[in-house]
Amino acid sequence: MEINYFDHPHHLLSLSNRKRDDSILCKVCGEACDGQTYICSEGCNYNLHESCAKLPLEVQSPIHPHPLILGRVSIEFTGTNICDCCYKGSEGFVYRCYEDCNFQLDRECAFMRPAKVKEEDEEKLIHTHPHHDHPLLLLEKVPDKRCECIICLIYCSGSHPTYGCIPCRLFLHEGSCFETKLPPQIQHFYHSHPLTLSLTQSDRDFQCKACYSLNRNIWYYRCKECDSFGMHIACALLPTTIKFESQIQHFLHGHPLSLCEANDQHCCVCQKPCTGPTYACDSGISSLFCEDIYFHSSCLEFPRQICHPFHPFHPLTLLDHENFQKCNARRKSYPGYNTVKFSYICQGHGCRFLLHTECSTVMMPSITYQGHAHLLQFRVDNIENNNLNCSACKFNICESSYAFTCLYCDLNLHLHCGPLPYTIKHIHHIHPLILTYSPIQEEVEDETNEFYCHACEEERDPQLPIYYCAECQFVTESLNHNLLTTS
Structure with a gap:
């Protein structure tokens, strides 16, 4: 089978079966030819994939008013090889407008179409968004790994309808991303100042301070006082509660954390081996510096600040600290794992009081x-x-x-x-209790030799002193945890 192709009009192209090992490249896409391939019959080294040879010579895209014509990338003609939809560089052929628009689309973006909807759902085809001035068109056949959703920063896919405004290079997944209500201002624990929603587009890359990835022309939250500080919407609005979400943010670490399975790793909070649900740092480029950041999901439930009876004078804040600093309750430091340690610390009062997280639950x-x-x-x-x-x-x-x-x-x-105080008041008894040697006379006369604490209803050590109400014959251990006040 032979064809005459517009870009190689002087010779016919013959269909032939080729293998990738033949090392011949398609003129349209620049990829290696494998399978059915059109080859110049005169030996001009002009080759086309069968599928590339069937591309239409002209398309009418819903995102541009003029017809687009298939042709070679010509930087001399357009000044660039960048697709005006996805910002990706193109090799081989593109679809270009010849009406002095200086507009071109790569071969994938050129075939985006308005989504096919039922007649009763036609109002979904064109939609407005409260944060964008232009109407958004519901598209299908959005090429994979080309256009990022402006909310979640996940690539849009041809398998899922997407709302788009091509002149602004703005894309939104239909559904939850499109319906996300964006607060105009948030207070985030990563930064001391309020962050304001910014909808302006930039001609330079923006670096998120949470995940450190670079993006251009996106919505984000930025600090008006510290112009260099900003966060992606996806990072700023990550859930902060632990409900086994696949990705969260947490005040203990400055990067997003992802649910994972960790082997032979230790939790940065409790220093115990990671078993069960575990979150690890998932920060792209910065993960090179956070290879040992792991948290038990249960350890991430510790509150950021507590008031504790061991240090009733000031609040304690959960912070990372030096390895050598000892816990005031346990009188020892954490073992020397090469990971960050987090403990409750009295901050800003010069107390140097530190409490390990496990000790913070002891009363x-x-x-x-x-x-x-x-x-x-x-x-x-x-x-x-x-x-x-x-x-x-x-x-x-x-x-x-x-x-x-x-x-x-x-x-x-x-x-x-x-x-030990001589007299106490106890939560489980109305009368004052007197410190007494154990056992008391009634217990000595009891032939069962069983000694119980009436407060906790458990067996007690008869060699330890007790608190006793003679009127009611109420006995409680002197070590009982429900001891509240002394007098």
């Missing part, structure tokens, strides 16, 4: 101690490193020993050396 009873300015916390967990000495008897406080300790200075007391 130990605390008491006042005459002659000491700080509250003493009752310790029921292991005291690390066995290096604490009792300030009263000077002997070591062994692991698993009960003790009172000051979180601010080196004051530690064994339970039997400690300042």
Whole structure:
């Protein structure tokens, strides 16, 4: 089969079967010929894919008023090889307007068409958007990986209808992206100043401060006071709550985080191995510097700021900190993993008080101690490193020993050396309770040898002192966590 092609009019082209290994290129698309190929019968090295040879010589695009003619890219004619729709450079042939419009489309964008809709849905074909002055046309056959949605920055696809304004090079996915309500101003935790929605187009690339990717001619949120600070709409409006979203933003890290499976990695908050749902830094170029940023989804639920009874004077803020800084409650630092550590820190008051996240969930009873300015916390967990000495008897406080300790200075007391108050009021009893040696007479006379705390209804150690109401025969451990006030 032979054809006469407009761009090679002097010789006929013959259809032949070629392999990619033959290393011949198509004049229309510049790709290697593989399969059915038209070849010049006179040996001119002029070759065409069969599909490229069938491209129409003229198209009428809905995004330009004049017919577009197929022809070779000519930078001398148009001054550029850039497609006026997708901003991509073109090789081979393009569709060009010859009416002095200096307008051209690449072979993919030239075939975008108004979407086919049912008669009852014709109002969907042309739509207005509250943030754009021109009407938007519902398009189909949008080429893959050419045109980004201005809201989510994901490429539009021919399989999904897209609203477009070609003169402004603006595209929006039909559905959720088109219907997204954009607040005119937001306050984002990445930046101290308000961010304002900017709809102006730029002739230079814009770099998002969250994901660091470069884009041009997009809507974004920018700071009017710090002109260089801006964020993509997609980054600025990422969800901040953890509901197993595929991508989120979080105040602990300046880049978007994506749900993933992590092996042999440690969470930056709790330093424990990552098991179950895990979020990792997903920031494109900047991921080279964030290779070890992983968070358990549960650890991202810690609040940014807390008030804690261990440090009642100032709020504590969840921040990253140096490896050497110790937790005031546990008296130790995190293990030396090469990752960022996050803890609750007293910020801006010169207190140097730090609390590991796992310690922030512990609510130990605390008491006042005459002659000491700080509250003493009752310790029921292991005291690390066995290096604490009792300030009263000077002997070591062994692991698993009960003790009172000051979180601010080196004051530690064994339970039997400690300042247990003589009288207390308890949440579970109306009368005052008196400190008494255990067991009491009624328990000694009881032949069952069972000793229970009436507050928690669990078995207690008969060797430890108790608080007792003789009128009601109410007994509670002196170590009971529901101890509230002293008198």
